[in-house]
Structure formats: C-alpha cells, structure tokens
Amino acid sequence: MKDEPLADDTMKELPRHISDDAADQEREGLLSGVAAERRDADTERSRLSTKKMLALAATALLLLVGVVEVGIMIKSKHQAPDPVLNLTRSNGTHEFKKTVLVVSIDGLQAGYLDRGLTPHLLDISKKGLRAKFMKPVFPTLTFPNHWALMTGLYAESHGIVANNFWDPATDSKFDYSSAPHSWNASWWFGEPMWETAGKAGLITANLMWPGPPETRTGWSPTYFIPWRDKVPLSEKHDQIMSWIDLPLDSRPQLIMAYEPSLDQAGHLAGPKSTLVNTTLAYVDRFAKSITESLAARNLTDIVDVVFLSDHGMTDTSHPTLVYMDDIIGVEGLESIEHEDGWPSMGIRFSPTVDSSKYLSILLDAAKANPEKFDVYTHDTMPQRYHFSRNPRIAPIYVVPKMGYALTTREQGDVGFSKGNHGYDNNERSMNAMFVAHGPFSAVTKVLHQQNSRSLAKRWLGNPNEGWHSTTDDTYVMDGFENVNIYNLVMKLLAIEEFAASTNGTEGFWDKYF
CATH class of the missing domain: 3.30.1360.180 (Gyrase A; domain 2)
Incomplete structure (x- = not known):
C-alpha cells in the first residue's frame, strides 16, 4: 500500500477495562455425551482389533478429562451442528449467543511477536493459541489478503489480484484507495464470512474491514462502518464494545475490525524502526483493552477473539x-x-x-x-x-x-518506502500473525496438555503433531495458510452447514477442536 500518515494520536494510551471477576464455566451434559460414545463403542467391540480398542479407549479418556476441565459439549464431527450451540448463555447478568470477534492488525509480521514489545498479545497467546505464522496468499498485499481471510479463497479465485489492477473484461481499473473504483460489488468474487453468517440468520458487524459494503449477491453486514483514516484505537475499541453491549435481539455474533497504523509505520520508517516498535506497543495495548473489556463483562467463556494480520513487512530502505x-x-x-x-x-x-x-x-x-x-x-x-x-x-x-x-x-x-510487502509468500518476513483467545482456544489447549501427559502418546502415536512447546510453556501451532480462517469462523459460530466452498484444507481445524 502507499505510505499513509499515521493517526495523530498513535502514541496515546488506550482506556483500561479491568475486572477480577472470573468467567463461569458450564459443565452440564458432559458425562452423558461421553457415555453415549462409549455405548456406541461397545456395539462395535466385536469387530475391533485390540490395538483399535486401545486407541478408542485412549481417545474417550482424553475427551472426558479435557471436557470436564473446560466445560464443553462433546458431539461427533459427523453430526449436524448441535442446536444447543445456538442457544443463549448467561454472563451472569445478560444472555449471549456464541460470538466471534476477528481483529486484523495490518502489517504485523509474525516475527514482531518475538521482539519483547507485545506482552499483552503474548499473554493472550499463553492463555489461548498462537501459530508460528500464518501464510498469506500471493501477492502478499493488503486487499488480496483481507479478501482471502474473509472468503477462504486464493486471489485467482476471489478476483482481487492486487491493490491496483486492470480488468480486461470490463475495461476498467481497480484502485483500492478510491471507493468509486473499488467498492462496486462486481469486483469481489466469493462469499465473505459475514454473508454466510447472514444466511444463517446471524447479525454481523464490519468495522472498516477492507472490502465492499455489499456483495455481488446483494448481502451487506448488518452494521457497516466504512474506512476512515486516523481513527484512534480507543474509538475502535469503544465501537466494538458498543456492539457487544447491544440488546440480545440486535447484538452481532460476528464482528470484524481492521487497524492499519502498524502497516503505515512499517512503510514509512521500515520494520526495524523505532516508529514500528512504538506502534507495535500501541496495537498491543489495544489487544489488551479488548480482552480486558470482555473479561469485565464476564464474556471470556462466550466470545472467541482472533487477532491476526494480512502479511508481514521487509526492509526496503536500501534496495x-x-x-x-x-x-x-x-x-x-x-x-x-x-x-x-x-x-x-x-x-x-x-x-x-x-x-x-x-x-x-x-x-x-x-x-x-x-x-x-x-x-x-x-x-x-x-x-x-x-x-x-x-x-x-x-x-x-x-x-x-x-x-x-x-x-x-x-x-x-x-x-x-522504507518497508514493503508483496513479495514471495514463502519469504519469512512476509509471514502474518495469528493469536486466538476464548472458549475455543481454552478447550484446544486443555486437550493438548492432557494429550501430552497421557498414555495416548504410546497408544495413538503423536497426538500433539503440529504443536511446539516453548520455554514459557506456551503451545504454538504450526504455520498454516490464511485461507483456513473462514472455516475456523464457521466452526466457532456452529454454522458449517451454511459454509461456502473455499480453498482451505478440508477438516483442517478438526484436530484442534
């Protein structure tokens, strides 16, 4: 993207929303689900080998221990979405439906998290999940990748092949910086997650996410706030929380938000600059304010939050x-x-x-x-x-x-510019970031920890494949392609039956649930 000025108040502190209230964990219906699986296993016992029986027993034990710890409902992955997942849950004072917040921090290279400047994102990852990296689609540019995140499609499939490009079929130019030359729905192929959620009957909210206000099929987010530069992160925080605080019948279950200041700093001064490090701390405090505000509302066990980025950044000060x-x-x-x-x-x-x-x-x-x-x-x-x-x-x-x-x-x-992206998506400096926190990541982490301590390693081989334990006991997923994010959100919202076809790997997230 072009160099753009940073928000005037980049260095301002964000509001703090702190609460010591612990989020309640639900434990109802757990043992009955596992017992049902055991009864099914008994009917097949005569046809299973001893080795298979041991594997089945180990799996049931892992599920039982992990489920009781974190309080989730077990169901077969082959079953249709359980209606109970769409029922409301209480945070102690209000009813809430299953909710997902996806926050994109443009230009946050995966390696930035190792600079010691993002204590809050790292703390979130320790409580939840972090990937080694998230691989962007080629070209590693803002608009192709934000639409890949939204649709689960590569650029050749979703049609946004660069930030600026010519379409010979319409004899017209796409220009990301001009709404008249980029917002027309005819440019955008694929089905974004907010359209799928709308078809499933969910309310959605879009806070400045790069993309059109309406799809080719006429779908729009329930709430849409278009791009505006120099917006303080405190204002974005407050907007997100105002949606969270709406009455149940008008409250969005899918919220998408976008923040460009780190990308702008990277272009302006380069990825190794003081400005990038200062802005990195700024967006880290934003992440903290989001999680603290959710905790203050007792929503940690209800709202899944996914912090991610579209691409990385490399030094181009002396090319x-x-x-x-x-x-x-x-x-x-x-x-x-x-x-x-x-x-x-x-x-x-x-x-x-x-x-x-x-x-x-x-x-x-x-x-x-x-x-x-x-x-x-x-x-x-x-x-x-x-x-x-x-x-x-x-x-x-x-x-x-x-x-x-x-x-x-x-x-x-x-x-x-002194920093840039758009290069080969195999380059390490182009890697994007993925951190998640909420009920999904809590369940995944407990199951993983139980796997690592159990006999299942001997019975099932390596149940922790794709995980890496760091010195501070943080579990880090292997890197993965960003076209898998769409299917993650479908799973988190329990609307997989409405999902569109994507370029993501089928069943990719099954091992993490």
Missing part, C-alpha cells in the same frame, strides 16, 4: 534497483499499456506491439539474473502461488526477489 528500461528499452517501456501489482510488475503490452518479443527479452534477463527477479506467464506461474487462472492477472508478471526493486531510470528510487 538494489532493477531498471526495466535497461532491459526492454525505452520503446518497450512505452509500449506497456497497463501495469499492476507493485512491488511486482504485472505487464500488459499494447496490442499494437509484438509482446512475445518483449517477453523473450524479459525471460532471458531473468535467466541471467536469477538472484534479482523472476518472470512468469500464466502457464509458468508457480502452482503454489495459485495465481494464474483469472484474466485479471496480467499475462506477464515480473516478481522481484527480496532486496530488489523494479523501477526505471526516470523514476529511480523516488517515492520508495
């Missing part, structure tokens, strides 16, 4: 410049009709020139300089990018390697 006019000549440069996808360069040559000639020149240059950039067509694009099957993707894509920047002799490095 090695690659001059495109030195490669294809001034004539070739002037023959480019449309250019998409900075820091990559999606090229559409004028139909009046022989584009194959320039493609050949670019391929030869890439072969001679493999450390600087790659050149792809739809046919040669790496399959792992999932970035070829859409006419909005330019027919020729020049993708710079980390540390390099595409430019021209005329442009030089004028206007270059």
